[in-house]
Amino acid sequence: MSTGGNENGSQSIVEAEDLRRRYGEGEAAVEALAGVTVSFPAGRYAAIMGPSGSGKSTLMHILAGLDRPTSGVVRIGGVDLTRLDDRELTQLRRDRVGFIFQTFNLLPVLNGEENILLPLSIAGRKPDREWFDRLVDTVGIRDRLTHRPAELSGGQQQRVAVARALITRPSVVFADEPSGNLDSKASGDVLELLRHAVDDFGQTVVMVTHDAHAASFADRLLVLADGRIVHDGDAVTSEQALDLMKSVG
């Protein structure tokens, strides 16, 4: 859902209130999220950083409706995810959420084009050819559309994955370490692509990363430690991000 680049982000697409997530029982219980309240305005690019075990992945999973909080409320486009059953959550992810994974997660049996169109195929919807063409040209894989993932480089696979995440014009794209498995050149390309999606298509992007360089592409940086938000500020450079991480690490 492109909102045409609302610079101020007055409208929040994703909101979380006092999220808590506890794994396990009794003594061995681990609190992955210890009360997180955050909102993500439309058309903005947010990076979530934090050391291993800080709860950043858990936060993203809950925000995306892949996991449920122990307590607290999550809303995407005003809909409370914690009140939805599995079927409704599936529907919501299908229509309003896009995903980019560290390991690309393309289906090896489908070619590039089919992989991009997969979310629409699942939903049983006809693709918007114009939008598809625009995306394909944006990510630059027109000449790779008939190739299967095994015939693509990592960077090409991740670009297919970006196109797949955007094809449904979701309210928000969640990217989980999108550059984690790529070399620096390919990594830069993919991060540029996400930046481009925010700037040109007004896409809302939430990215989890532990790479300071990746975080420097975002508009906003959140840092998590021990299940809490310890920093929430505007865009920073790689160096600043690194310093921030050192201070919490």
Place this chain on the structure above:
Amino acid sequence: MLSLVLRGFLQRKLRVLLTGIAIALGVALMAGTYILTDTINKSFAGIFNVANRGHDVVITPTQSLGRNTRSQTSPVTDRILAQVRATPGVAEAAGSIFTPGAFLDVHGKRLTVGGAPAFIGSEVPTRFESFTVAHGRFAANASEVAIDEATANRNNLKLGGQMVVAGSAPAKPYTIVGILRFGGGQSFGGAGAAILTLPEAQRVLALPGHFDQIDVAARSGIAANVLRERIRAVLPSTVDVRTGAQQAAKDTSDLESNLGFIRTFLLVFAYVALVVGAFIIFNTFSITVAQRTREFGLLRTLGASRRQVMQSVLYEGLLLGVGGSVLGLLGGLVLAPALNALFKAFGADLPHNGTVVQTRTIVVSLLVGTVVTLLAGLPPALRATRVPPIAAMREGVGIPPRRLPSRRRLIGRFLAVLVLFIALSVIVGGKVLLPVLLVIWAWRLIRLIARVRRGDRPPHYRLVPALARVIGVLVSWRGITGRLARENSIRQPGRTLITAAALTVGIALVAFVSVLADGTKATINQAVSRSFAGDLIIENSQAGNREQGIPALLAPSVRQVPGVASVTPIAFTVGRLRGSSSNARVTAIDPATFERVYRVEWKQGSNATLLALGNEGVVVTKGYAESKHLKVGQRISVLTPTEEHVPLTVRGIASDNARLLGNLTITLALARASFGQGEDALDFVSYAPGASNAEVQPAVNRLLAAAFPQARSRTAAQFKQDQANQINTLLALIYVLLALSVIVSLFGIVNTLILSIYERTRELGMMRAIGTSRRQIRQMIRYESVITALIGGVFGLVIGVVGAVLVTSLALSGSGYVQSIPVGTLAILIVVAAVAGLLAAQLPARRAARLDMLQALASE
């Protein structure tokens, strides 16, 4: 190593269970077969022991032509009885009758069920009597009968009631004066016995002055074998003289031979199920070895030898084999009564008291189950040894292909295996085993040739993907789930092929049998239409039972029915050509009337040949003439069931697609005189010009109901239908037993799906994350399963149909076999395969849909 294996086992409970069941089902059928047949044999042994109790010596007709070939005119006569009584040392001797016949209620309904025999017997002196009186008494005159308790209870017969006994004389009603219990309370199976007075029994069976058996008791102080010697010395060779114990042993061993075919029949299906199980074990082990490449690499890095890696896989096979076999053995205990119920449902009610589990049953079941499992697990185990240690470190290290041994070693190895297979089948003594092993051997040979031609390149599959694409059309219109199912099914064509192959075995056999059955029905139809020129066929209403004929008196009686122009009786007996070791089927006809109702296809001779047969002429069928090198004019000598050597001259050679004519065709008069043939098998009736079936058949039926209730009349159309029904019954039994193999192959599909789903955990997680519903996931797995099943079904269908057509055209060429393809049955078979696929997908589909998304995405 062993503890590692055990731990792995516990972690993969479901897979172990599914694979174990695959082998257990085959073992269960095997064990069940042994238990059932042992139980039946033991029950019969019990019956025979009771029947021969108190008998020191027993005199019965000699059967040089083998068991089941007793002359209908017994050589045990009054004269023999007098000679026995005159022998010193004999305290008491009595002749008795115990012969299959028919008994019915007053409305003409048979009192025995299915194909179970009904015996007409005579009362014997108390010391020889196997029956005790439960209620009432034995028959005292020619209008009284005593009947066994089981038959009485089943039909609610009471003392003072009426029943009809039908033998060779016209049937008549008797008053029930006694309910009898077989000694020791042994069950008789579904069989019944009606005991008449001796003279009445002889009259009913048209055997006055003849007995089936003479029982002898020795004076005290004289040993049974001594008395046997004395009696033997005075009696002719047409009778056998045995002690009671010898007779019981002979009866038991005759019966075991007679029932042996049941064991062989069932064991065939057990072996088929085991072969299918072996496919599944092979496939499961192959997949898990591939999935555990990293683990094996790790073991190798930690210093495990190749041998230890192989052992770890084989131990798993051993545990699985032993576990599955034990499970199968227990299953056999459950299956044995079920098999008995199955036979009962198909009309074979055999006595079975208790459950006999012999050591042999346990040993063979455990051994066969374990060995099959180990053999099937061996190739994957060998494959595991080729995992390089580096596989532990790096993702995606494959197992390098096996190096090809030198040609000389290959040839040597194949010959060694061939010798081993032959030796094995000689030791085990199975006629089934050798072909199966040879097929496996041939298959390995084909695989090896393919590998040699391929060199180092991985195998390239064409057929499976092509077939999956065609079948996939069925589901791909359902959108992305169908499309993905199709693609997933050919991702690992080798795996899909073997999974499907397990189903192929069962489907191919069903297709093969159904084509064969359909052809046989068509052949019979055509043969009856071409050869039979009469209007009615009269036969025993227990159709398909060759032991049960119709009385010779029937033909003259039917001739009296208005509208009947002629009746020609036909009888079947056996004889043995001098110098031959097997019996020839002999058909006896009435030459004067035969040609009016039956068209013989003469190779040499004509219908005039029949008229001139006389007492020394014989017509030989073409096939028999060829195999015995017989020519027209040649003189032969035939040993008859009455121990006579009859000289005959070959007068003609005929081919007979209806197979009414046996190897030899003689006149009925000769059969009566020299073959002891008292009964007829069939009467062919033809109507007078202008007589209509609507009038004549009911008149014939009225006569049969009144005097010969064991017989029935059939028009040619009804006769064809009867034959078809008999084939259908057998077919149904075979289908039920083959269903087990299909069920086994379902477990294979389940297993493969579960393992494939495990491999695709991440993919499924991603699909769920981007909005695939659980229903869609389930649908996708189901479609994949259906495609796999249909690949197996199509292969099976093609192999079965082509196989049946090949076999029949090779083996039955020139025999008038008519090819016929049961299109409807085959279509149903394909639907069954698809439904089987759907069923197999239930559990895996549910598991895939329930997958924990986060774990799926996190798993490496």
